[in-house]
Amino acid sequence: MRSPFSLAPLIMALALSACSFFAPYRIDVRQGNFVDQTMLTQLRPGMTRDQVRFILGSPLIVDAFRADRWDYVYRFKRGSSGDVEQRTVSVYFVNDVFDHVDGDMGDIEGDYSTQNRTRVIEVPKAKD
Numbered sequence: 001m002r003s004p005f006s007l008a009p010l011i012m013a014l015a016l017s018a019c020s021f022f023a024p025y026r027i028d029v030r031q032g033n034f035v036d037q038t039m040l041t042q043l044r045p046g047m048t049r050d051q052v053r054f055i056l057g058s059p060l061i062v063d064a065f066r067a068d069r070w071d072y073v074y075r076f077k078r079g080s081s082g083d084v085e086q087r088t089v090s091v092y093f094v095n096d097v098f099d100h101v102d103g104d105m106g107d108i109e110g111d112y113s114t115q116n117r118t119r120v121i122e123v124p125k126a127k128d
Helices: 008-021 049-056
Strands: 029-032 069-077 084-094 097-103
Touching: 049 084, 049 097
Parallel strands: none
Antiparallel strands: 029 069, 069 084, 084 097
16 A cells, blocks of 8 residues: 555645646736826926926936936836836926927837837927
8 A cells, every 4th residue: 555645746746837837917017107209299398397297297217416307217017928118208407497308218009019119209399
């Protein structure tokens, strides 16, 4: 007669191999400030910092050494594949008024693929 302890390694091996077949569900993780083209088109040169903050929200990073620049960083990690995308939009001020914006943007419609993620950001010029 076999002892129950002789089957223990076989049961353990089967239990551990079953864990590799089923991956746990992982959620999509979004962090930071999502800034899209429609928000950026509302910006006008000469706006105050409060007006820019009202449109874009509070910046994620305010550099103590460069008070004339705000950085809006958005990070998206897809749970199913683990792919990570990061976008950065920098807003520049001259004499405490909005001057221009720079950065990279992905597709606005919510496609978070890493292909074709760089986009030119257009801000209309101030009318004289």
